[in-house]
Ligand SMILES: Nc1ncnc2c1ncn2[C@@H]1O[C@H](COP(=O)(O)OP(=O)(O)OP(=O)(O)O)[C@@H](O)[C@H]1O
Protein backbone atom coordinates (compact mmCIF):
# COMPACT_ATOMS: atom_id res chain seq x y z
CA UNK A 1 0.00 0.00 0.00
CA UNK A 2 3.07 2.23 0.10
CA UNK A 3 2.31 3.01 -3.50
CA UNK A 4 -0.66 5.21 -2.63
CA UNK A 5 1.11 7.45 -0.08
CA UNK A 6 2.66 9.90 -2.53
CA UNK A 7 -0.75 10.31 -4.18
CA UNK A 8 -2.62 10.80 -0.92
CA UNK A 9 0.07 13.17 0.28
CA UNK A 10 -0.73 15.40 -2.64
CA UNK A 11 -4.27 15.83 -1.28
CA UNK A 12 -3.31 15.99 2.39
CA UNK A 13 -5.08 19.32 2.94
CA UNK A 14 -8.34 18.08 1.45
CA UNK A 15 -8.00 14.75 3.23
CA UNK A 16 -7.42 16.51 6.57
CA UNK A 17 -10.45 18.78 6.04
CA UNK A 18 -12.50 15.74 4.99
CA UNK A 19 -11.42 13.84 8.10
CA UNK A 20 -12.30 16.83 10.32
CA UNK A 21 -15.74 16.97 8.71
CA UNK A 22 -16.07 13.26 9.35
CA UNK A 23 -15.14 13.66 13.01
CA UNK A 24 -17.57 16.58 13.52
CA UNK A 25 -20.35 14.60 11.76
CA UNK A 26 -19.63 11.59 13.99
CA UNK A 27 -19.71 13.73 17.14
CA UNK A 28 -23.09 15.04 16.11
CA UNK A 29 -24.31 11.46 15.65
CA UNK A 30 -23.05 10.68 19.14
CA UNK A 31 -25.02 13.53 20.66
CA UNK A 32 -28.38 12.43 19.26
CA UNK A 33 -29.14 9.52 21.67
CA UNK A 34 -28.31 11.73 24.67
CA UNK A 35 -30.67 14.45 23.43
CA UNK A 36 -33.36 11.82 22.81
CA UNK A 37 -32.90 10.54 26.36
CA UNK A 38 -33.33 14.09 27.71
CA UNK A 39 -36.44 14.63 25.58
CA UNK A 40 -37.93 11.47 27.07
CA UNK A 41 -36.82 11.97 30.68
CA UNK A 42 -37.00 15.74 31.09
CA UNK A 43 -39.70 16.49 28.55
CA UNK A 44 -42.12 13.65 27.92
CA UNK A 45 -41.95 11.97 31.36
CA UNK A 46 -42.03 15.31 33.15
CA UNK A 47 -44.79 16.47 30.81
CA UNK A 48 -42.79 19.61 30.05
CA UNK A 49 -43.81 20.46 26.46
CA UNK A 50 -41.62 23.55 26.43
CA UNK A 51 -38.55 21.44 27.15
CA UNK A 52 -39.59 18.92 24.50
CA UNK A 53 -39.74 21.72 21.96
CA UNK A 54 -36.42 23.24 23.01
CA UNK A 55 -34.61 19.91 23.05
CA UNK A 56 -36.35 19.01 19.75
CA UNK A 57 -34.96 22.24 18.27
CA UNK A 58 -31.50 21.40 19.61
CA UNK A 59 -31.75 17.95 18.08
CA UNK A 60 -32.72 19.48 14.76
CA UNK A 61 -29.74 21.82 14.96
CA UNK A 62 -27.33 19.00 15.80
CA UNK A 63 -28.72 16.86 12.97
CA UNK A 64 -28.47 19.84 10.59
CA UNK A 65 -24.85 20.57 11.52
CA UNK A 66 -24.06 16.85 11.19
CA UNK A 67 -25.67 16.77 7.76
CA UNK A 68 -23.71 19.83 6.55
CA UNK A 69 -20.42 18.30 7.64
CA UNK A 70 -21.34 14.91 6.18
CA UNK A 71 -22.20 16.49 2.82
CA UNK A 72 -18.90 18.41 2.93
CA UNK A 73 -17.03 15.23 3.70
CA UNK A 74 -18.84 13.38 0.87
CA UNK A 75 -17.92 16.08 -1.65
CA UNK A 76 -14.30 16.09 -0.53
CA UNK A 77 -13.93 12.32 -0.36
CA UNK A 78 -15.43 11.70 -3.79
CA UNK A 79 -13.37 14.48 -5.34
CA UNK A 80 -10.12 13.38 -3.72
CA UNK A 81 -10.63 9.70 -4.51
CA UNK A 82 -11.56 10.39 -8.14
CA UNK A 83 -8.63 12.76 -8.61
CA UNK A 84 -6.37 10.19 -7.04
CA UNK A 85 -7.72 7.62 -9.54
CA UNK A 86 -7.14 9.99 -12.45
CA UNK A 87 -3.56 10.69 -11.28
CA UNK A 88 -2.87 6.99 -10.92
CA UNK A 89 -4.25 6.20 -14.38
CA UNK A 90 -2.22 9.00 -15.98
CA UNK A 91 0.95 7.69 -14.32
CA UNK A 92 0.17 4.12 -15.36
CA UNK A 93 -0.51 5.23 -18.91
CA UNK A 94 2.71 7.23 -19.06
CA UNK A 95 4.65 4.35 -17.54
CA UNK A 96 3.25 1.83 -20.05
CA UNK A 97 4.16 4.33 -22.76
CA UNK A 98 7.73 4.28 -21.50
CA UNK A 99 7.81 0.49 -21.47
CA UNK A 100 10.57 -1.04 -23.53
CA UNK A 101 9.69 -3.75 -26.06
CA UNK A 102 11.05 -6.25 -23.56
CA UNK A 103 8.71 -4.99 -20.82
CA UNK A 104 5.74 -5.09 -23.20
CA UNK A 105 6.68 -8.65 -24.16
CA UNK A 106 6.67 -9.66 -20.48
CA UNK A 107 3.05 -8.65 -19.86
CA UNK A 108 -0.16 -9.43 -21.60
CA UNK A 109 -2.29 -6.55 -22.79
CA UNK A 110 -5.33 -7.82 -20.93
CA UNK A 111 -3.40 -7.76 -17.65
CA UNK A 112 -2.32 -4.19 -18.23
CA UNK A 113 -5.91 -3.18 -18.98
CA UNK A 114 -7.10 -4.75 -15.69
CA UNK A 115 -4.44 -2.84 -13.81
CA UNK A 116 -5.49 0.42 -15.38
CA UNK A 117 -9.21 -0.15 -14.86
CA UNK A 118 -10.27 -2.67 -12.23
CA UNK A 119 -7.27 -2.39 -9.93
CA UNK A 120 -7.30 1.39 -10.06
CA UNK A 121 -11.04 1.36 -9.34
CA UNK A 122 -10.41 -0.83 -6.25
CA UNK A 123 -7.88 1.65 -4.96
CA UNK A 124 -10.21 4.57 -5.67
CA UNK A 125 -13.03 2.77 -3.83
CA UNK A 126 -10.72 2.06 -0.91
CA UNK A 127 -9.59 5.71 -0.70
CA UNK A 128 -13.20 6.81 -0.72
CA UNK A 129 -14.33 4.34 1.91
CA UNK A 130 -11.34 5.15 4.04
CA UNK A 131 -12.48 8.76 4.20
CA UNK A 132 -16.03 7.61 4.79
CA UNK A 133 -15.47 4.99 7.47
CA UNK A 134 -11.91 4.65 8.62
CA UNK A 135 -11.84 7.41 11.24
CA UNK A 136 -15.56 7.26 11.82
CA UNK A 137 -15.51 3.80 13.36
CA UNK A 138 -12.85 4.44 16.05
CA UNK A 139 -14.40 7.83 16.86
CA UNK A 140 -17.85 6.25 17.06
CA UNK A 141 -16.51 3.37 19.11
CA UNK A 142 -14.62 5.47 21.66
CA UNK A 143 -17.34 8.14 21.69
CA UNK A 144 -20.18 5.69 22.26
CA UNK A 145 -18.32 3.83 25.02
CA UNK A 146 -17.54 7.17 26.74
CA UNK A 147 -21.15 8.29 26.46
CA UNK A 148 -22.45 5.05 27.99
CA UNK A 149 -19.96 5.40 30.84
CA UNK A 150 -21.16 8.94 31.46
CA UNK A 151 -24.75 7.81 31.20
CA UNK A 152 -24.63 4.86 33.54
CA UNK A 153 -21.31 3.30 34.57
CA UNK A 154 -22.93 0.23 36.05
CA UNK A 155 -24.81 -0.59 32.87
CA UNK A 156 -21.70 0.13 30.87
CA UNK A 157 -20.25 -3.00 32.44
CA UNK A 158 -22.47 -4.96 30.01
CA UNK A 159 -20.30 -3.49 27.28
CA UNK A 160 -17.21 -4.87 28.96
CA UNK A 161 -18.63 -8.32 28.28
CA UNK A 162 -20.31 -7.79 24.91
CA UNK A 163 -17.79 -5.59 23.05
CA UNK A 164 -14.75 -7.88 23.46
CA UNK A 165 -16.93 -10.81 22.40
CA UNK A 166 -18.04 -9.00 19.24
CA UNK A 167 -14.47 -7.86 18.58
CA UNK A 168 -13.24 -11.44 18.98
CA UNK A 169 -15.86 -12.74 16.56
CA UNK A 170 -14.87 -10.07 14.04
CA UNK A 171 -11.20 -10.92 14.49
CA UNK A 172 -11.88 -14.61 13.82
CA UNK A 173 -13.95 -13.77 10.76
CA UNK A 174 -11.12 -11.55 9.45
CA UNK A 175 -8.59 -14.30 10.07
CA UNK A 176 -10.73 -16.81 8.17
CA UNK A 177 -11.79 -14.21 5.63
CA UNK A 178 -8.42 -12.82 4.62
CA UNK A 179 -7.17 -15.84 2.65
CA UNK A 180 -10.68 -16.36 1.28
CA UNK A 181 -10.99 -12.82 -0.04
CA UNK A 182 -7.47 -12.96 -1.45
CA UNK A 183 -8.36 -16.19 -3.24
CA UNK A 184 -11.62 -14.63 -4.44
CA UNK A 185 -9.70 -11.76 -6.02
CA UNK A 186 -7.30 -14.21 -7.70
CA UNK A 187 -10.19 -16.31 -9.02
CA UNK A 188 -11.84 -13.17 -10.37
CA UNK A 189 -8.61 -12.18 -12.14
CA UNK A 190 -8.21 -15.61 -13.68
CA UNK A 191 -11.78 -15.56 -14.92
CA UNK A 192 -11.37 -12.05 -16.32
CA UNK A 193 -8.18 -13.07 -18.10
CA UNK A 194 -9.84 -16.03 -19.83
CA UNK A 195 -12.85 -13.91 -20.79
CA UNK A 196 -10.70 -11.15 -22.25
CA UNK A 197 -8.51 -13.59 -24.14
CA UNK A 198 -11.61 -15.23 -25.55
CA UNK A 199 -13.16 -11.93 -26.58
CA UNK A 200 -9.99 -10.64 -28.22
CA UNK A 201 -9.62 -13.85 -30.22
CA UNK A 202 -13.29 -14.54 -30.82
CA UNK A 203 -12.89 -14.43 -34.60
CA UNK A 204 -10.21 -17.12 -34.52
CA UNK A 205 -12.34 -19.22 -32.18
CA UNK A 206 -15.25 -19.01 -34.59
CA UNK A 207 -13.08 -19.66 -37.63
CA UNK A 208 -11.57 -22.78 -36.08
CA UNK A 209 -14.74 -23.75 -34.29
CA UNK A 210 -12.87 -24.26 -31.02
CA UNK A 211 -15.78 -23.07 -28.95
CA UNK A 212 -15.83 -26.30 -26.88
CA UNK A 213 -12.22 -25.87 -25.73
CA UNK A 214 -12.83 -22.22 -24.93
CA UNK A 215 -15.99 -23.09 -23.06
CA UNK A 216 -14.13 -25.74 -21.05
CA UNK A 217 -11.41 -23.23 -20.15
CA UNK A 218 -14.02 -20.66 -19.17
CA UNK A 219 -16.00 -23.26 -17.23
CA UNK A 220 -12.98 -24.20 -15.17
CA UNK A 221 -12.13 -20.64 -14.06
CA UNK A 222 -15.78 -19.76 -13.70
CA UNK A 223 -16.45 -22.75 -11.44
CA UNK A 224 -13.45 -21.88 -9.28
CA UNK A 225 -14.70 -18.30 -9.05
CA UNK A 226 -18.20 -19.39 -8.10
CA UNK A 227 -16.90 -21.88 -5.50
CA UNK A 228 -14.55 -19.33 -3.91
CA UNK A 229 -17.23 -16.64 -3.91
CA UNK A 230 -19.67 -19.09 -2.29
CA UNK A 231 -17.15 -19.90 0.44
CA UNK A 232 -16.46 -16.21 1.08
CA UNK A 233 -20.15 -15.41 1.19
CA UNK A 234 -20.81 -18.40 3.41
CA UNK A 235 -18.23 -17.08 5.83
CA UNK A 236 -19.91 -13.69 5.85
CA UNK A 237 -23.27 -15.47 6.08
CA UNK A 238 -22.21 -17.43 9.15
CA UNK A 239 -20.37 -14.70 11.01
CA UNK A 240 -22.79 -11.86 10.51
CA UNK A 241 -25.81 -13.53 12.14
CA UNK A 242 -23.55 -14.69 15.00
CA UNK A 243 -22.26 -11.16 15.51
CA UNK A 244 -25.74 -9.75 15.22
CA UNK A 245 -26.92 -12.37 17.76
CA UNK A 246 -24.18 -11.25 20.17
CA UNK A 247 -25.27 -7.61 19.75
CA UNK A 248 -28.93 -8.43 20.33
CA UNK A 249 -28.08 -10.65 23.28
CA UNK A 250 -26.26 -7.65 24.74
CA UNK A 251 -29.37 -5.53 24.21
CA UNK A 252 -31.55 -8.12 25.95
CA UNK A 253 -29.05 -8.36 28.80
CA UNK A 254 -29.11 -4.59 29.14
CA UNK A 255 -32.91 -4.54 29.24
CA UNK A 256 -32.96 -7.34 31.78
CA UNK A 257 -30.43 -5.64 34.04
CA UNK A 258 -32.07 -2.26 33.64
CA UNK A 259 -35.62 -3.40 34.32
CA UNK A 260 -35.26 -3.22 38.13
CA UNK A 261 -33.29 0.04 38.02
CA UNK A 262 -35.96 1.65 35.89
CA UNK A 263 -38.73 0.24 38.08
CA UNK A 264 -36.86 1.39 41.20
CA UNK A 265 -36.27 4.80 39.64
CA UNK A 266 -32.48 4.36 39.79
CA UNK A 267 -32.47 4.79 36.06
CA UNK A 268 -34.68 6.72 33.70
CA UNK A 269 -36.36 5.32 30.57
CA UNK A 270 -34.64 7.88 28.34
CA UNK A 271 -31.25 6.85 29.63
CA UNK A 272 -32.07 3.25 28.79
CA UNK A 273 -33.13 4.22 25.26
CA UNK A 274 -29.90 6.21 24.82
CA UNK A 275 -27.87 3.32 26.15
CA UNK A 276 -29.45 0.93 23.69
CA UNK A 277 -28.75 3.41 20.88
CA UNK A 278 -25.10 3.67 21.85
CA UNK A 279 -24.81 -0.09 21.87
CA UNK A 280 -26.14 -0.13 18.32
CA UNK A 281 -23.62 2.54 17.36
CA UNK A 282 -20.81 0.47 18.83
CA UNK A 283 -21.78 -2.60 16.83
CA UNK A 284 -22.11 -0.39 13.74
CA UNK A 285 -18.58 0.91 14.29
CA UNK A 286 -17.22 -2.62 14.55
CA UNK A 287 -19.09 -3.56 11.37
CA UNK A 288 -17.50 -0.63 9.61
CA UNK A 289 -14.04 -1.72 10.70
CA UNK A 290 -14.81 -5.13 9.24
CA UNK A 291 -15.80 -3.53 5.92
CA UNK A 292 -12.69 -1.38 5.80
CA UNK A 293 -10.63 -4.47 6.43
CA UNK A 294 -12.34 -6.36 3.61
CA UNK A 295 -11.68 -3.49 1.23
CA UNK A 296 -8.10 -3.29 2.43
CA UNK A 297 -7.54 -6.93 1.47
CA UNK A 298 -8.76 -6.27 -2.06
CA UNK A 299 -7.01 -2.93 -2.36
CA UNK A 300 -3.75 -4.45 -1.19
CA UNK A 301 -3.87 -7.06 -3.96
CA UNK A 302 -4.63 -4.30 -6.47
CA UNK A 303 -1.87 -2.09 -5.11
CA UNK A 304 0.62 -4.91 -5.58
CA UNK A 305 -0.43 -5.33 -9.21
CA UNK A 306 -0.44 -1.61 -9.98
CA UNK A 307 2.89 -1.28 -8.16
CA UNK A 308 4.45 -3.93 -10.43
CA UNK A 309 3.69 -1.80 -13.48
CA UNK A 310 4.93 1.40 -11.87
CA UNK A 311 8.09 -0.32 -10.66
CA UNK A 312 9.08 -1.50 -14.15
CA UNK A 313 12.50 0.05 -14.69
CA UNK A 314 12.75 2.65 -17.40
CA UNK A 315 15.02 0.90 -19.85
CA UNK A 316 15.35 3.80 -22.26
CA UNK A 317 19.03 4.48 -22.66
CA UNK A 318 20.00 7.27 -20.34
CA UNK A 319 23.21 8.69 -21.61
CA UNK A 320 25.18 11.67 -20.48
CA UNK A 321 26.48 12.82 -23.84
CA UNK A 322 24.48 11.39 -26.72
CA UNK A 323 26.33 11.47 -30.01
CA UNK A 324 24.44 12.54 -33.11
CA UNK A 325 24.82 10.22 -36.10
CA UNK A 326 25.31 11.52 -39.62
CA UNK A 327 21.72 11.29 -40.69
CA UNK A 328 21.89 12.50 -44.26
CA UNK A 329 23.13 10.35 -45.88
CA UNK A 330 23.03 7.56 -43.33
CA UNK A 331 24.94 4.30 -43.52
CA UNK A 332 24.04 1.22 -41.49
CA UNK A 333 26.58 -1.33 -40.31
CA UNK A 334 26.23 -4.44 -38.15
CA UNK A 335 29.37 -5.83 -36.62
CA UNK A 336 29.11 -9.34 -35.13
CA UNK A 337 25.69 -8.57 -33.67
CA UNK A 338 24.05 -11.20 -31.51
CA UNK A 339 20.70 -10.99 -29.81
CA UNK A 340 18.61 -12.93 -27.32
CA UNK A 341 15.06 -11.94 -26.41
CA UNK A 342 14.95 -10.90 -22.76
CA UNK A 343 11.80 -12.98 -22.32
CA UNK A 344 13.08 -15.85 -24.44
CA UNK A 345 12.61 -18.37 -21.65
CA UNK A 346 8.90 -17.69 -21.69
CA UNK A 347 8.49 -18.91 -25.28
CA UNK A 348 5.90 -21.62 -25.57
CA UNK A 349 7.29 -25.06 -26.30
CA UNK A 350 10.88 -26.04 -25.93
CA UNK A 351 11.96 -25.07 -29.42
CA UNK A 352 10.96 -22.28 -31.73
CA UNK A 353 9.69 -23.15 -35.18
CA UNK A 354 13.10 -22.96 -36.73
CA UNK A 355 15.01 -24.96 -34.22
CA UNK A 356 16.16 -22.03 -32.08
CA UNK A 357 15.93 -23.26 -28.48
CA UNK A 358 14.00 -20.98 -26.20
CA UNK A 359 15.97 -18.39 -24.31
CA UNK A 360 18.84 -18.71 -26.77
CA UNK A 361 20.27 -16.33 -29.27
CA UNK A 362 17.96 -15.58 -32.19
CA UNK A 363 20.74 -13.67 -33.96
CA UNK A 364 24.32 -14.92 -34.16
CA UNK A 365 27.22 -12.67 -35.08
CA UNK A 366 25.46 -10.78 -37.86
CA UNK A 367 27.79 -8.55 -39.85
CA UNK A 368 27.08 -6.47 -42.93
CA UNK A 369 27.53 -2.92 -44.14
CA UNK A 370 24.97 -0.91 -46.06
CA UNK A 371 26.22 2.31 -47.63
CA UNK A 372 24.12 5.46 -47.22
CA UNK A 373 21.16 5.86 -49.56
CA UNK A 374 21.19 2.21 -50.61
CA UNK A 375 18.60 -0.51 -50.26
CA UNK A 376 19.24 -3.67 -48.28
CA UNK A 377 16.96 -6.54 -49.17
CA UNK A 378 16.59 -9.17 -46.43
CA UNK A 379 15.19 -12.54 -47.34
CA UNK A 380 15.05 -15.86 -45.56
CA UNK A 381 12.69 -18.51 -44.27
CA UNK A 382 10.09 -17.69 -41.66
CA UNK A 383 11.54 -17.50 -38.16
CA UNK A 384 15.04 -16.80 -39.52
CA UNK A 385 15.36 -13.66 -37.40
CA UNK A 386 14.63 -10.94 -39.98
CA UNK A 387 12.20 -8.99 -37.79
CA UNK A 388 14.45 -9.47 -34.77
CA UNK A 389 17.32 -7.96 -36.74
CA UNK A 390 15.55 -4.81 -37.90
CA UNK A 391 14.04 -4.17 -34.46
CA UNK A 392 17.57 -3.56 -33.22
CA UNK A 393 18.06 -0.62 -35.61
CA UNK A 394 15.65 1.80 -33.85
CA UNK A 395 16.87 0.29 -30.51
CA UNK A 396 13.53 -1.33 -29.76
CA UNK A 397 15.72 -3.99 -28.20
CA UNK A 398 19.38 -3.74 -27.28
CA UNK A 399 21.76 -6.22 -28.93
CA UNK A 400 23.34 -8.71 -26.56
CA UNK A 401 26.62 -8.67 -28.45
CA UNK A 402 28.41 -6.72 -31.17
CA UNK A 403 27.78 -3.18 -32.36
CA UNK A 404 25.28 -1.52 -34.64
CA UNK A 405 26.38 1.71 -36.26
CA UNK A 406 23.86 4.10 -37.71
CA UNK A 407 25.34 7.09 -39.51
CA UNK A 408 28.71 6.08 -38.11
CA UNK A 409 27.57 6.10 -34.47
CA UNK A 410 27.09 3.12 -32.18
CA UNK A 411 23.33 3.01 -31.45
CA UNK A 412 24.03 2.59 -27.73
CA UNK A 413 25.67 6.03 -27.77
CA UNK A 414 22.69 7.69 -29.48
CA UNK A 415 19.76 9.31 -27.81
CA UNK A 416 16.90 6.84 -28.26
CA UNK A 417 14.32 9.52 -29.04
CA UNK A 418 16.52 11.06 -31.69
CA UNK A 419 17.27 7.65 -33.15
CA UNK A 420 13.60 6.77 -33.45
CA UNK A 421 12.67 10.20 -34.79
CA UNK A 422 15.01 9.60 -37.71
CA UNK A 423 13.92 6.09 -38.52
CA UNK A 424 10.61 5.27 -40.17
CA UNK A 425 9.68 1.73 -39.32
CA UNK A 426 6.79 -0.15 -40.85
CA UNK A 427 6.27 -3.20 -38.68
CA UNK A 428 5.26 -6.58 -40.01
CA UNK A 429 2.00 -6.55 -38.06
CA UNK A 430 0.77 -3.08 -38.70
CA UNK A 431 -1.84 -1.44 -36.48
CA UNK A 432 -4.49 0.98 -37.60
CA UNK A 433 -5.80 3.12 -34.78
CA UNK A 434 -9.34 4.33 -34.36
CA UNK A 435 -9.56 7.73 -36.04
CA UNK A 436 -9.43 9.25 -39.49
CA UNK A 437 -7.11 7.97 -42.18
CA UNK A 438 -5.33 11.34 -42.08
CA UNK A 439 -4.76 10.98 -38.31
CA UNK A 440 -3.37 7.52 -38.85
CA UNK A 441 -0.90 8.78 -41.41
CA UNK A 442 -0.09 11.86 -39.32
CA UNK A 443 1.25 9.56 -36.60
CA UNK A 444 4.45 9.47 -38.66
CA UNK A 445 4.79 13.26 -38.44
CA UNK A 446 2.43 15.02 -36.08
CA UNK A 447 2.60 18.37 -37.88
CA UNK A 448 2.30 17.00 -41.41
CA UNK A 449 0.22 19.18 -43.75
CA UNK A 450 -2.63 17.75 -45.80
CA UNK A 451 -0.36 18.08 -48.85
CA UNK A 452 2.37 16.00 -47.22
CA UNK A 453 -0.16 13.39 -46.11
CA UNK A 454 -1.53 13.13 -49.62
CA UNK A 455 1.95 12.89 -51.14
CA UNK A 456 2.84 10.07 -48.74
CA UNK A 457 -0.42 8.29 -49.51
CA UNK A 458 0.21 8.64 -53.24
CA UNK A 459 3.71 7.18 -52.89
CA UNK A 460 2.24 4.30 -50.87
CA UNK A 461 -0.38 3.74 -53.62
CA UNK A 462 -3.08 4.46 -51.05
CA UNK A 463 -4.43 7.73 -52.43
CA UNK A 464 -6.83 6.19 -54.94
CA UNK A 465 -8.70 3.99 -52.49
CA UNK A 466 -8.73 6.72 -49.83
CA UNK A 467 -10.10 9.27 -52.31
CA UNK A 468 -12.83 6.80 -53.28
CA UNK A 469 -14.34 7.03 -49.77
CA UNK A 470 -17.06 9.60 -49.36
CA UNK A 471 -15.10 11.35 -46.60
CA UNK A 472 -11.72 10.77 -48.23
CA UNK A 473 -8.87 11.30 -45.74
CA UNK A 474 -11.40 12.07 -43.02
CA UNK A 475 -12.90 8.58 -43.20
CA UNK A 476 -12.94 6.96 -39.78
CA UNK A 477 -11.08 3.66 -39.68
CA UNK A 478 -10.22 1.16 -36.97
CA UNK A 479 -12.65 -0.21 -34.42
CA UNK A 480 -16.18 0.93 -35.19
CA UNK A 481 -14.89 2.72 -38.32
CA UNK A 482 -15.04 1.44 -41.89
CA UNK A 483 -13.40 -1.88 -42.44
CA UNK A 484 -10.36 -1.82 -44.63
CA UNK A 485 -8.60 -4.73 -46.26
CA UNK A 486 -5.25 -6.13 -45.20
CA UNK A 487 -3.52 -4.61 -48.22
CA UNK A 488 -5.14 -1.22 -47.61
CA UNK A 489 -4.00 -1.31 -43.98
CA UNK A 490 -0.47 -2.06 -45.12
CA UNK A 491 -0.50 0.87 -47.51
CA UNK A 492 -1.74 3.27 -44.82
CA UNK A 493 1.09 1.95 -42.64
CA UNK A 494 3.61 2.68 -45.40
CA UNK A 495 2.17 6.18 -45.91
CA UNK A 496 2.56 6.74 -42.16
CA UNK A 497 6.25 5.92 -42.47
CA UNK A 498 6.82 7.87 -45.69
CA UNK A 499 5.28 11.08 -44.37
CA UNK A 500 8.09 11.19 -41.82
CA UNK A 501 10.67 11.53 -44.64
CA UNK A 502 13.21 9.97 -42.34
CA UNK A 503 16.77 9.23 -43.47
CA UNK A 504 16.27 5.55 -42.65
CA UNK A 505 13.26 3.53 -43.77
CA UNK A 506 12.58 0.00 -42.56
CA UNK A 507 9.91 -2.00 -44.35
CA UNK A 508 9.26 -5.31 -42.62
CA UNK A 509 7.38 -7.53 -45.02
CA UNK A 510 4.80 -4.79 -45.24
CA UNK A 511 3.67 -5.36 -48.79
CA UNK A 512 2.86 -9.03 -48.38
CA UNK A 513 -0.85 -8.34 -48.90
CA UNK A 514 -0.25 -6.03 -51.86
CA UNK A 515 0.00 -7.36 -55.42
CA UNK A 516 3.41 -7.46 -57.09
CA UNK A 517 2.66 -4.63 -59.48
CA UNK A 518 1.52 -2.25 -56.74
CA UNK A 519 4.55 -3.24 -54.69
CA UNK A 520 6.81 -2.28 -57.58
CA UNK A 521 5.02 1.06 -57.93
CA UNK A 522 5.45 1.77 -54.21
CA UNK A 523 9.16 0.94 -54.35
CA UNK A 524 9.62 3.10 -57.45
CA UNK A 525 7.92 6.03 -55.71
CA UNK A 526 10.16 5.64 -52.66
CA UNK A 527 13.33 5.38 -54.70
CA UNK A 528 12.43 8.30 -56.93
CA UNK A 529 11.88 10.62 -53.96
CA UNK A 530 14.06 13.73 -53.77
CA UNK A 531 16.13 12.43 -50.88
CA UNK A 532 16.27 8.68 -51.05
CA UNK A 533 16.47 7.20 -47.55
CA UNK A 534 18.65 4.28 -46.65
CA UNK A 535 16.20 1.42 -46.88
CA UNK A 536 16.03 -1.97 -45.19
CA UNK A 537 13.45 -4.08 -46.93
CA UNK A 538 12.36 -7.45 -45.60
CA UNK A 539 10.40 -9.54 -48.03
CA UNK A 540 9.35 -13.07 -48.77
CA UNK A 541 9.35 -12.39 -52.52
CA UNK A 542 12.61 -12.99 -54.28
CA UNK A 543 11.46 -10.77 -57.15
CA UNK A 544 11.47 -7.79 -54.76
CA UNK A 545 15.15 -8.14 -53.88
CA UNK A 546 16.89 -9.80 -56.80
CA UNK A 547 17.70 -6.55 -58.56
CA UNK A 548 19.24 -4.96 -55.49
CA UNK A 549 22.97 -4.49 -54.94
CA UNK A 550 22.77 -5.60 -51.32
CA UNK A 551 20.89 -8.72 -50.42
CA UNK A 552 21.16 -10.34 -46.98
CA UNK A 553 20.05 -13.95 -46.79
CA UNK A 554 19.23 -15.19 -43.31
CA UNK A 555 18.70 -18.63 -41.90
CA UNK A 556 18.40 -19.73 -38.26
CA UNK A 557 19.54 -16.35 -36.99
CA UNK A 558 22.73 -16.39 -39.06
CA UNK A 559 23.85 -14.72 -42.25
CA UNK A 560 23.56 -17.36 -44.96
CA UNK A 561 24.76 -15.00 -47.68
CA UNK A 562 25.33 -11.34 -48.48
CA UNK A 563 25.83 -9.82 -51.91
CA UNK A 564 24.17 -9.50 -55.28
CA UNK A 565 21.77 -11.89 -56.96
CA UNK A 566 24.39 -13.41 -59.24
CA UNK A 567 26.87 -14.13 -56.43
CA UNK A 568 24.20 -15.51 -54.17
CA UNK A 569 22.87 -17.83 -56.90
CA UNK A 570 26.35 -19.22 -57.16
CA UNK A 571 27.33 -19.39 -53.51
CA UNK A 572 24.25 -19.37 -51.32
CA UNK A 573 22.19 -22.52 -51.19
CA UNK A 574 19.36 -21.00 -49.15
CA UNK A 575 18.99 -18.19 -51.68
CA UNK A 576 19.03 -20.64 -54.58
CA UNK A 577 16.34 -22.72 -52.92
CA UNK A 578 14.12 -19.68 -52.40
CA UNK A 579 14.70 -18.64 -55.97
CA UNK A 580 13.89 -22.08 -57.32
CA UNK A 581 10.77 -22.40 -55.21
CA UNK A 582 9.41 -19.04 -56.35
CA UNK A 583 10.59 -18.55 -59.88
CA UNK A 584 11.39 -22.09 -60.89
CA UNK A 585 14.61 -23.79 -61.89
CA UNK A 586 16.02 -22.63 -65.15
CA UNK A 587 14.01 -19.41 -65.35
CA UNK A 588 16.05 -16.36 -66.05
CA UNK A 589 15.74 -13.20 -64.11
N1 LIG B 1 9.05 -11.29 -28.76
C1 LIG B 1 9.72 -12.43 -28.87
N2 LIG B 1 10.15 -13.07 -27.77
C2 LIG B 1 10.84 -14.21 -27.86
N3 LIG B 1 11.17 -14.81 -29.01
C3 LIG B 1 10.77 -14.25 -30.15
C4 LIG B 1 10.03 -13.02 -30.15
N4 LIG B 1 9.77 -12.68 -31.42
C5 LIG B 1 10.34 -13.64 -32.18
N5 LIG B 1 10.94 -14.58 -31.43
C6 LIG B 1 11.66 -15.75 -31.90
O1 LIG B 1 12.78 -15.30 -32.62
C7 LIG B 1 12.98 -16.06 -33.80
C8 LIG B 1 13.08 -15.13 -35.01
O2 LIG B 1 11.82 -14.49 -35.17
P1 LIG B 1 11.60 -13.33 -36.22
O3 LIG B 1 10.27 -12.75 -35.96
O4 LIG B 1 12.76 -12.42 -36.17
O5 LIG B 1 11.60 -14.13 -37.57
P2 LIG B 1 11.30 -13.60 -39.03
O6 LIG B 1 12.49 -13.98 -39.84
O7 LIG B 1 10.92 -12.19 -39.00
O8 LIG B 1 10.08 -14.51 -39.44
P3 LIG B 1 8.86 -14.16 -40.42
O9 LIG B 1 9.37 -14.26 -41.80
O10 LIG B 1 7.87 -15.22 -40.11
O11 LIG B 1 8.39 -12.81 -40.06
C9 LIG B 1 11.80 -17.00 -33.93
O12 LIG B 1 12.25 -18.28 -33.62
C10 LIG B 1 10.82 -16.53 -32.88
O13 LIG B 1 10.20 -17.61 -32.25
Ligand SMILES: [Mg+2]
Pocket residue numbers: 386387388428508509
Ligand atom coordinates in the same frame (compact mmCIF):
# COMPACT_ATOMS: atom_id res chain seq x y z
MG1 LIG C 1 9.23 -11.18 -39.38
